[in-house]
Amino acid sequence: MSRTLFGTDGVRGRANSYPMIAEMALKLGAAAGRYFRKDGSNVHRVVIGKDTRLSGYMFETALTAGLTSTGMNVLLLGPVPTPAVGYLTTSMRADVGIMISASHNPHYDNGIKFFGPDGFKLNDEAEAEIEALAMNGVELAMAENIGRARRIDDGRFRYVERAKASFPDNLRLNGLKVVIDCANGAAYKTAPEVLWELGADLVEIGVSPDGLNINRNCGSTDVSTAAAAVVAHGADVGICLDGDADRVMIIDEAGNVADGDQIMALMAARWADEGRLRGGTLVASVMSNLGLERFLAGRGLRLERAPVGDRYVVERMREGGWNLGGEQSGHIVMTDYATTGDGLIAALQFLAAMAETGEPASALSQSFQTVPQLLKNVRFDAGATPLETDTVRAAIADAETRLTGNGRLLIRKSGTEPLIRVMAESEDAALLERVVDSVVEAVEAAV
Incomplete structure (x- = not known):
């Protein structure tokens, strides 16, 4: 079954232009509701999160209408990171999770990503079936079986605790000055809360979303502001997330940037030394640098390559039973902690290495020489x-x-x-x- 609406990461496009129009969001909501509510009962639920784009209100409402029209009960999380949706889908026993976000794209784009009941993104086959239902129409629920919707006020706090739990209990971030750039996106509250609660001294950037400034001159796709702030404030490290916080870039104390490949190299080496890297294998996309492959080989580790897209990286990880993967763009997937790329938890792994070793960010963020x-x-x-x-x-x-x-x-x-x-x-x-x-x-x- 072919897909034309879905790309490598859900449905995405310019807001109010096909396919990212309210009508299509309503159809996708109804199709997802019919796909997951196969037994016709009213015990099925869906969680919906979003980033800070202005168009998120429109798509949240349209999806809710479509889902409830087929009998699904909707739990609205508000602005939360994409990995929070994956986590809360399972935590709240939902049948499906939906994230409204175009990730690192400008504000005028938006997207719809689907998660299954296991918290992982849907595979191509499931997306194709939902697309076919959306294009062909679905049977609506009887009037007495229309679903309900309610706001979940503490979804952000549940994710904050989940993220903190990934950081070693015996460590603190006291004494570390950290520049955190949230890209005016979904993690504008969660990331500073987590880092402050762990003891970091914070310089905050990109924490004032207005619906139109997501990823604008900030975040993982434009690290210049954060890099300048690291140097100007004498910070120990900078963390740059993207609009939905599933990507991260690290900046060392001199303002130099480490991409996803360098972050994965550090984590793979440390996890291997600790006996935590399953199968001695890291999964990365075909875009990852040849230098990363050479670095791993020099340590007796293996690089498994997957197609571009963190969803495909995760699929390869699950097929092989491996627990670490990601992309050069900053998606870092750690299935011990999350079901999708999680920029904040990956950053915490880097900060844990700093706290544990006492090494500066510059010594930890450049593990290998990149091939041009x-x-x-x-x-x-x-x-x-x-x-x-x-x-x-x-x-x-x-x-x-x-x-x-x-x-x-x-x-x-x-x-x-x-x-x-x-x-x-x-x-x-x-x-x-x-x-x-x-x-x-x-x-x-x-x-």
Whole structure:
């Protein structure tokens, strides 16, 4: 069964433009309700969280209408991180969890992500079935079986306690000055609360959402403000989350940035030393740097690669029984603690390493030398298929030939934006630039 609405991370697009319109959200809510309420009883429930986008109000209301119309009872969490929805779906014995967020995208985008009763994101097959129901229509509940909706006021606090429980009981953050950038997003209250309760001295950035400033000049996709704050305040470390707090970037005391690959390298090495890294394996996406693979191999550990998207990383982790994975973009998945990427809990793991070893952030955040990597994006119009043209295929084949033995090439269509991503790795900088530009020029000509 094919999917056209769902991408690599739910349904996503510009708010009030198809498919991210209220009507489609209502249909998706009704479809999800019918999919999960198969026995027709009124004991089924769904939890809904959202980030701080203005359009979240509209989608929250539309989803609630669709879900209750098929007899589902709705529990509204308000603004909470995406991993909180995964956790509370299971904690509150819900049949489905929904997060309204476009993650790291600007405010004018939004998205709808679905979690199953086990707290993990739905697989492609389940999404395809929900999409088919949404497009074809569903049978509504009888009037006496319409669902109810209620606000859950303490969902944020439940997640705060969950996050704190991941931090070693014998450690404190007393004496550490931490810059925390919440991207004016879903963790604008939870992240500072957790860090303050653990003893950190905080400098807070991106904690004043107005519905339009999420991810704007802040967060994990724009760390410049936080990096400057670390240096200006003499902070020990900076933590940059994205709009729904499932990603993180770490900034050391000199303002240098560590991405998801470097964070995973530190965690994998520490967990392996502690006997906690299951199967001696880390799962990462095809975008992760070759330097990470070499670092792990040097320690007798293995890197398992998955398609781009934290959902696919998690699926590979579950298939292999592994407990640590993530993406270069800052998704860090620790199934000992969470069912999806959790930027705050990953940051706590890094802070625990600082507190335990006494090492500065700079000594912990650069575990390996990265292989030069170049990524360029080409935007295309909806419906265009530039990767299927003969000229683009020829350019890709030529680039792969030129990189043989000197690096690797990865071409992919973004699952969240209308972009073709062209990425290559090579220690030959001139070759790297030439092969990427040759493919980009061919794609640009095709679109």
